[in-house]
Amino acid sequence: MAFKQILQDLSQQLSLSHLALLVALSYYNWWTGHPLLLALWLLVCCCLYRNQGRKVWLGTGLLLLVLLASWQGRLELAHQKATAEVEAPAxxxxxxxxxxxxxxxxxxxxxxxxxxxxxxxxxxxxxxxxxxxxxxxxxxxxxxxxxxxxxxxxxxxxxxxxxxxxxxxxxxxxxxxxxxxxxxxxSWNPVDQLRIWRANWIHWIQATYPAELASYMTGLLLGYLPASFAERGQVYRQLGIFPLFALSGMQVAFFTKLYRRCLARFGVTKESLNQLQWLFSFAYAGLTGWSPSVLRALVQQQLALLGLRGMQQFWSLILLMAAFTPQYFQDMGALLSLLFTFILQVLAQDRRLASGWKQALILALASLPILSLFFSEYQPLGIFLTVLLSLLFDRLLVPLFLALIALVPVTKGEEVNGFLQGLDGFLQKVQAQLPGPIILGQPSLPLFLFLLVCLALMWDLRSQKRQVYLYLSLFLVGLFLTKYPLINEITIVNIGQGDSIFLRDWQGRQALIDVGGKVSFGPRPKQPEKANADYRLIPYLKSRGIDHLDQVFLTHPDADHVGDLLVVDQAIPISHIYVSPGSLNKPGFLEKLRATQAQIHLVEAGQTWPLFDSQLQALYPLEEGQGDNNDSLVLYGQFYQTRFLFTGDLEKEGEEVVLKAYPDLPVDVLKLGHHGSKGSSSPEFLDHLHPSLALISAGQDNRYHHPHEETLERLRERGISWYRTDQDGAIRFYGWWNWQLETVANSTLEVDLEE
The missing domain is CATH 2.40.50 (OB fold (Dihydrolipoamide Acetyltransferase, E2P))
Structure with a gap:
């Protein structure tokens, strides 16, 4: 009861909402060091000092120091484990x-x-x-x-x-x-024992029931989805149905009530039930794989037993998680669970919003920023489908699955399996008929916080229509800037061993040079592999709000440059594709081009396309080749006083032709040909262009050992700096009237591109 008294004293002396907000900001400040978060932290501290007085302010500061010391200790322990020299165990x-x-x-x-x-x-x-x-x-x-x-x-x-x-x-x-x-x-370790029990239950369900039924049962009862569920899971994601297999609080409440009723029938008193519920919570969390949403719901139940309700319970949850499991706030599923919990708690305070459709509508709007932050896209009907299917899963399927386990000698659930197959088929048809998710892009941190503030003000001033319309308009402006960032960018996307370069100006004109792909070696895998673009190029384009591609330039037909063309076209439709005439001589390449919905154009040297403050120009090839490396498209542009040259996989022979055709070709930034191969970027080529910076697109630990040391030595001898995607991650130039450079590995680069 001492813990309950502490929480009650805290709530009487200090607003738990302010304290929880301050603790959360302290954690993210400590973790990210972002100056905007630091400014918000100072603002909350000032408000706390002004409204709560010096005594409470000092007590809060002491609490934060204790938490920061705890977090720092955890970080140092993690760093020691991460950097320790560990040999491969036998x-x-x-x-x-x-x-x-x-x-x-x-x-x-x-x-x-x-x-x-x-x-x-x-x-x-x-x-x-x-x-x-x-x-x-x-x-x-x-x-x-x-x-x-x-x-x-x-x-x-x-x-x-x-x-x-x-x-x-x-x-x-x-x-x-x-x-x-x-x-x-x-093992006598209780955590290990729970793992063993969970694994045995998973195996027993999979061995006893049909495949579709078994995957739903393990997902909803034990939080385990087999690899075979991936295809169906993709349908759920496309429909925007996120939390169904995250073991919602409704499911936790169902099992908790079942446990309490069973023990109550044996005469266990209420006080004993409350005490034993700690043991039940530990066991249930372990049997469901320590799912973040389960932990959140179980902790909330324990807080409810202590008499905490509503927002007081939610803020106490934040404080407990920050103190004992701070890594919880870095988990996407955990943050989504907290978000939906917070919104529902806020809605519960207004009786006028008791109807389900109003709550679903507000939930859909309120979840927009965080879903955009995590997924870059949004399915407008996703929340409504989630609500409907959650009721089906939690109210019908979970009790039905328990009944099937009890009736296993009588039935193996073939009828239920048929129903689930029908449900899968229905959802696939719905997914095919509905328009795809709206690609919103990924907001920056300042823009994300701006969207949250707009939502908060809309809620607080909901009785004043003019104010609501004002902040709704600002919210929509924030979404517009998320999808259409008014900034120029040239990004070497890290797609592994291959090339893909994205260019977009502040007016929305954009181009993509190559789409990447995998080069296959050896026997084909037993099951289809996920395309490289699915988890590299496409997510990046969506994070920039791209829902279609105006112009795609394919430098030449090698698989690591064009292999994922159809995958990209299916996810993000392409309007125009530009290729060299000689590339059509490669077997199968023309058929791949025709399989897209894009218009196909043959590029001639000298052709230009408006972009940034100038134009992108094709320099090469000068005549039709055979679609090999030395038939690569070479593109050039002087954008905001910086001259860029993109060379595809051009090798020494092609470089010599370019030098003869363009004796005066100044370059500031050179994308090295053929991923830094020693057969490209010859000394004569580098001496003629005299670039200040070289960019290398290569895969980590690639089998070709690109970039070759000979090429790097040539750059080193000439004082040319370089960045490479295999070590630095994606490389991005951005700005309005001049360029700034950042990489994933280092966001504060200073590079002088002027002579």
Whole structure:
């Protein structure tokens, strides 16, 4: 009861909303160091001092110092684990409920000596490791493997896999090359025991019920979706249905009530039930994989038992999470869960908004900024579909699945499986008929905070129509600036081993040079692989608000430049495609072009396209070739006093032709040909152009060893600085009347491009 008294005292002396806001701002200031967040933090501190007095202000400061010391200690411990020299272990425990079985591999989490690893293993011919699910303990596996690091953020606003794993306490990846032996060992650790039980339940459900039914059952009851659910999951994402398989608070409430009713029938008193609920919460969280939304709902239930309700309960939740699990605020699912909880708590304070459709409408509007921040797109009907399907899942399917488990000797749920197949088919038809999601773009932090402030003022002044219309207009302006940022940019997108360069001016005119793709080696995988553009180029374009491409220039037909053309065209329609005449001589390339909906144009040297304050000009090829590297399109432009040259995969022979045709060709920024190969960027070419800066697009640890050391040495001898996507991530020039340069790895670069 002491904890309850502390919370009550806090709520009497200090507004929990101000304290929670200050704690949240302190965390993100400490984590990001963004000056705007620091300014907001100082503003809240001033308001706190003015409204609550010096005594409360000093007490709050002391609390923040304690939290900052705790966060710093966690950060230093994480840094030690991340930078520690760890040898590849000879044996590891596989965490059974994390195992993901694919057609040609196995992935999951492994641990050994207080280290957690994200492992991957490619199955040998005819090998089947499904038996790992059937053990009675933790699989202890003797292995031969090598350690590595997960990929860091590759593109601006892109997914940071390394940070995502670090947030889970994983600082190394483990590539298992060979499995020597497997032995099951018992564990007395309660967390391990919950993992074993969860894995056994998952395996039993998958072995007992039809595939569609089993995936829904494991998803809704245990928070586990198999790899085979990916295709159906894509339909849900396209419809904007996000939280259905995040184990909502409604599901948590259902299981909690069921637990309490069962124990109450055995005569357990209410006080004992409240005390035992801590044990239930721990067990249920473990059996659902420690899902952020489950943790949030369980903590809220415990706060409700302490007498906290409404917004007081929500702000207390924020403070507890900040104190004990601060990494919670870096998880996308957790933040979405908190967002929807906050909005529903606010709506509950106004009885005029009790109807479901009004709440859904406000929820749809209020969730716009954060959904745009995370996904760059928005399906207007997503919230309404989510509400409808949540009722179906939580009120009907969850109880029905429990009944099926009880009736397993009688039925295997074939009828329910048929219903779910029909539901999948219906949703696929709906997804096909509905227009695609609206691509909004990803707002910058200042713009994101501006949108949130507009929403807050609209809510607070909802009784004053003029004020509501004013802030609604400002909100729409913020969305417009998110989709159409009034700034110039030239970005070398990090697509791995390949090329893709995005150009857009402040007027909205844009061009894309190449689309990237994978070069295939060896036998084809057993199941279709996700296209490179799906998780690199397309997300970046959507984050910039691009819902169509006006002009795409394909320098030549190599797979690492044009391989993902159809994938990009399907996601973001292309209006015009420009190619060299010789590229049509490559077998199959013309058929690929015709499969798009774009108009195809053959480029001639000297042709220009308006862009920025000048125009993009084609310099090469001068005559029809065979579509090889030396038939690459070479594009040139002087934009805001800076001269750019983009050379595709041009090699020494083609460079010599360019030098003869253009004896006076000054260049400030050179995109090196052929990813920095030693066969490109010859000494004569570099001496003639005399660029100040070189850009290299190459994949990390690529099999060609691009860029070659010989090429880098040529740049070094001439004092030419360079940036490379495999080390620096995406490279972006941006500005209005002059250019500033930033990379994903370093956002504060200072480069002098003037002679």
């Amino acid at each position: 044996q590891v425990f596989l965490l059974p409920d994390s195992l993901v079985y694919e057609a040609d591999g196995l992935k999951g989490l492994a641990k050994w000596d207080d280290h957690l690893y994200r492992f991957s293993y490619r199955l040998q011919e005819g090998e089947d490791l499904a038996y790992l699910q059937r053990g009675g303990g933790l699989p202890l596996v003797k292995i031969t493997g090598e350690l590595g690091q997960a990929r860091a953020q590759e593109n601006f606003g892109g997914f940071d896999y390394r940070a995502y794993l670090a947030n889970q306490g994983v600082y190394h990846t483990l590539k298992i090359k060979r499995l020597e032996s497997v032995v099951w060992q018992e």
